[in-house]
Amino acid sequence: MDDLLSLKKAFLDEISSVSDLTGLQNIRTKYSGKKGLVTSKLKALSSIPPDERPLYGSTLNEIKNFIEETLKNKEILLKENEKEKRLQTEKIDITLPGKFTPFGREHPINQVLSEIKDIFVSMGFSIEEGPEVELDYYNFEALNIPRHHPARDMQDTFYVSDDVVLRTHTSPVQVRVMEKKKPPLKIIAPGKVYRCDADISHTPMFHQVEGLMVDTEISFSDLKGVLELFIHSFFGKNTPVRFRPSYFPFTEPSAEVDIGCIFCAGKGCRVCKTTGWLEVLGCGMVNPKVFEMSGYMPDEYTGFAFGMGVERMTMLKYSIDDIRLFYENDLRFLKQF
Numbered sequence: 006m007d008d009l010l011s012l013k014k015a016f017l018d019e020i021s022s023v024s025d026l027t028g029l030q031n032i033r034t035k036y037s038g039k040k041g042l043v044t045s046k047l048k049a050l051s052s053i054p055p056d057e058r059p060l061y062g063s064t065l066n067e068i069k070n071f072i073e074e075t076l077k078n079k080e081i082l083l084k085e086n087e088k089e090k091r092l093q094t095e096k097i098d099i100t101l102p103g104k105f106t107p108f109g110r111e112h113p114i115n116q117v118l119s120e121i122k123d124i125f126v127s128m129g130f131s132i133e134e135g136p137e138v139e140l141d142y143y144n145f146e147a148l149n150i151p152r153h154h155p156a157r158d159m160q161d162t163f164y165v166s167d168d169v170v171l172r173t174h175t176s177p178v179q180v181r182v183m184e185k186k187k188p189p190l191k192i193i194a195p196g197k198v199y200r201c202d203a204d205i206s207h208t209p210m211f212h213q214v215e216g217l218m219v220d221t222e223i224s225f226s227d228l229k230g231v232l233e234l235f236i237h238s239f240f241g242k243n244t245p246v247r248f249r250p251s252y253f254p255f256t257e258p259s260a261e262v263d264i265g266c267i268f269c270a271g272k273g274c275r276v277c278k279t280t281g282w283l284e285v286l287g288c289g290m291v292n293p294k295v296f297e298m299s300g301y302m303p304d305e306y307t308g309f310a311f312g313m314g315v316e317r318m319t320m321l322k323y324s325i326d327d328i329r330l331f332y333e334n335d336l337r338f339l340k341q342f
């Protein structure tokens with residue numbers, strides 16, 4: 006019987022000092038496992054003298070039950086403790102200040118681009134897109150810019166190969182749309198364009214918005230009406246507008262559109278070179294040759310086209326004098342919009 010009492014005492018000593026579940030599992034194996042101390046005592050029961058066996062057996066059974074019960078309770082307690090410990094270490098201190106994430110904002114060019122798009126969409130124009138890596142054919146030839154035209158100069162154009170260029174304007178989208186759709190057409194084509202040029206008023210990549218309207222009876226007065234409405238929406242109702250004769254290969258007749266200088270109110274200043282006028286976009290009636298190349302019958306349809314630089318419009322609207330500021334990513338500049 007003494008061996009049983011010392012077994013129970015040894016168990017109690019060990020169980021009282023255990024502090025984690027791994028330790029508890031070791032004790033369980035040591036006492037209640039298949040080769041554990043209690044199990045071996047049960048196996049050895051037959052070697053106890055028969056007259057002592059009933060009392061020895063029932064005592065052993067009590068101790069066995071006691072050990073199992075104690076192990077179970079201790080396990081519950083240790084699991085509770087571990088959970089508590091985990092909650093303590095994972096506790097979130099909601100009084101700590103959060104990590105500050107600075108707010109971003111839309112780039113000024115994109116803001117102005119959205120504004121331009123909104124104005125034309127409100128006049129019923131739809132938005133079309135085309136590839137930035139463009140075939141020479143769409144960028145030049147189909148727009149009546151033949152091989153010898155100075156616009157094809159290697160100094161202005163990024164050539165990918167003899168027949169492929171980075172588009173130098175958004176005008177090729179016109180041709181691509183005319184090849185696919187029949188009039189009436191009323192589209193704008195906004196996007197990036199590329200020219201081999203960099204100074205205070207030029208960057209190798211910039212944005213243009215091209216416009217095209219084609220139907221059976223489109224006249225120059227439609228062109229004037231649409232562009233005047235646009236300029237008054239964009240620069241303000243009282244902005245003076247004038248159309249000045251010009252030349253583009255893809256339009257005939259062609260015009261440049263000027264607005265009254267917004268810096269000197271037409272009095273003449275450094276920005277407008279004392280003329281009182283600022284050039285904002287180019288336009289004209291679609292050259293019949295362009296219609297022909299796109300598969301439209303020139304005697305059936307008329308139309309107008311226009312194109313503007315988004316950077317230039319933004320510079321005029323916000324009085325910015327250096328185009329490079331848009332692409333230097335200086336937050337002191339960009340935060341102002």
Ligand SMILES: [Zn+2]
Binds near residue numbers: 271273277279
């Ligand atoms: Zn001026």
